[in-house]
Amino acid sequence: MTSKNLDRRRLLTTSLAFGGLAGLGACAAPGARTAPALGLSAQDVPPRLMPIRAHADRLFDITVCLRPFRAKGPRIETEMMGDTRVVHNYGHGGSGWSLSWGSAAMAVGQAMINRPKSIAVIGCGAIGLTSAITAQRQGAAVTIYARDQLPQTRSARATGGWTPDSRIALADVAGPAFAETWEQMARTSFKIYRQYLGLPGNPVQWTDRYSLSDTPFREASEPPGSLDFAHYNDRIRDLTPRAQDIPPAATPFPVKYVRRSETMQFNIANYSHTLMTDFFLAGGKFVRQEFRDPRELTQLAEKTVINCPGYAAREWWNDNSIVPVRGQIAWLIPQPEVRYALSYRDVSTWSRTDGIVVQAVDGGDMKGYDNGREVADRAEADKAVGVLEELYSRFPRA
Ligand SMILES: Cc1cc2nc3c(=O)[nH]c(=O)nc-3n(C[C@H](O)[C@H](O)[C@H](O)COP(=O)(O)OP(=O)(O)OC[C@H]3O[C@@H](n4cnc5c(N)ncnc54)[C@H](O)[C@@H]3O)c2cc1C
Structure with missing residues (x-):
């Protein structure tokens, strides 16, 4: 096939996948026409994919937060203080949203041992x-005692992806027993998330995620000197x-390799409101209170x-096993028509109802490790948006 033919075929299939049926008989479904030529079955042809309007002047916020990482995995255990039973539930690294329900089930199981009529939750x-x-x-x-309600917490500054084994533990420190616990937490959470699908405002939804590359996909490898973060997704x-x-x-997408996965996404603004x-x-009941001494x-x-202070356990519970893992999100103005997540050249995006999340993910799991600087880095945000801007500048016109 000549390069002219190739270009034409590419243009044709692209415009079909992109919804451009003019001149080809708009009565035919795009999947029906493109599927055989592409070696895909009709139901697998991607739907129309709209471009992200990636320009630095469309950034309306940059947020930063610290993942509460513990090498051993989250602390879910009971400690007696006089006649008060304290059940700890903190240290969920980059997986707090994903594992929350399963972790809650374990902590509440310990808290309910004596069938208390009332429970205090810190955080x-x-x-x-x-x-x-x-x-x-x-x-x-239940009465919650906390300095902040959910929209003001670090949790509200998370990406909102189903990432149950993101910076959750170190494989050699946590050991096989934690792998079992993790699996139980992940399965319980996943099941409960099912209850939040299809609600007004889409607090939880499924989304297609496209990984794009200019070179063949390889097994993800961490840079030399990385810690041995546990990965349990298998x-x-x-x-x-x-x-x-x-x-x-x-x-x-103007790239050589495209891989699609389907994953769960949390639209944190709506989801927080629902919770x-x-x-x-x-x-x-909610009582605004700041604790200074256990x-x-x-x-x-x-x-x-039930004690759930997140990263703050390091300060007010003197738990130095918690290590900060800094993470930053640059926020582009929401585009409801963009219905997919993307990763390309160490930049990751999620299209949420409250904005398009843009993150630099170079450096793998070590990125931000032991970095407690909770201030925005504008240069990092601009660079990440620049990668997207360049990608979409090569997008075909609809
Ligand atoms: C950039 C980034 C992206 C992330 N993305 C994801 C993701 O896609 N998926 C995922 O599953 N997880 C993700 N995470 C991880 C997730 O956000 C955390 O694991 C989770 O937010 C931890 O929640 P938490 O309730 O323990 O802590 P927090 O959200 O920090 O809540 C702590 C609560 O305790 C209260 N508190 C603290 N100290 C005191 C005190 N002394 N007195 C009174 N109240 C106190 C606070 O006010 C707050 O209410 C991400 C994290 C970051 C930083």
Whole structure:
């Protein structure tokens, strides 16, 4: 085939995948026409993919937060302080949203041992709120004591992807017992997320994620000197579909290699609102309070406390096993018509209802490790948006 023919074929299939049927008989479904030529079955041809309007002046916010990483994995254990039972539930690294329900189930299981009528939860991030709701569902009256409500917490600054084994532990430190615990947490969470699909505002949804590359895909490898972060996803392979290589010509992406996976996404603004509403509707109370000394917990009216302070456990519980892993998000103005997530040249995006999340992911799991600087880096944001701007400048015109 001549390069002219190739170009024409590419243009043809691209314009079909892109929704451009003019001149080809708009009565035919795009999948029906392109599928055989592309070696894809009709149902696998990507839908129309709209470009992200990636320009630095469309950035409306840059947020930074610290993942609460523990080499051993999250701390879910009971500690008695006088007659107060304190159940810790913190240290979920880059997986707090994903594992929240499963982790809550374990912590609440420990808290409910003596069937308390009322429970205090410290913290109102992803972990505190899901612990509180889980305890309510088991019949306890719950009061959350926290400095901030969910929209002001670090949890609200997360990406919002189903990433249950992201910076969750170090393989050699956590050991095989934690792998079992992790799997149980991941499966429980996944099941409960099912209940939040299809609600108004799409708090949780499935999304296609396209990995793009100019060179063949290789097994992800960490840079030399990286720590041995645990990866357990193989244990739950059955939960999500396999990634699929897609002929680039079936998409408008101007790259040589395209891989598509399907994953769950949390639209954190809507999802947080849904959780807060559920908590209050079930009779939950919120008390704004900042704790400075662990002994203050013994002065609460509730004698069972679930402690979910996230990264702050390092300061106020003196838990130095928590290491900060800095992460930054640059926010592009929302584009509801962009219905996919993307990764390309160490930049990752998610199209959420509250904005397009843009993140630099160079450096793998070590990126931001032991970096507690919670301030925005504009240059990092501009560089990441620049990669997207260049990609979309080569997008075909619709
Ligand atoms: C950039 C980035 C991206 C991420 N992306 C994802 C993702 O895609 N998927 C995923 O699953 N996870 C992700 N995570 C990880 C996830 O955000 C965390 O694991 C999770 O937010 C931890 O929640 P938490 O409730 O433990 O802590 P927090 O959200 O920090 O909540 C702590 C709560 O405790 C309260 N508190 C703290 N100290 C005190 C005190 N002394 N007195 C009173 N109250 C106190 C706070 O006010 C707050 O209410 C990401 C993290 C980052 C930084």
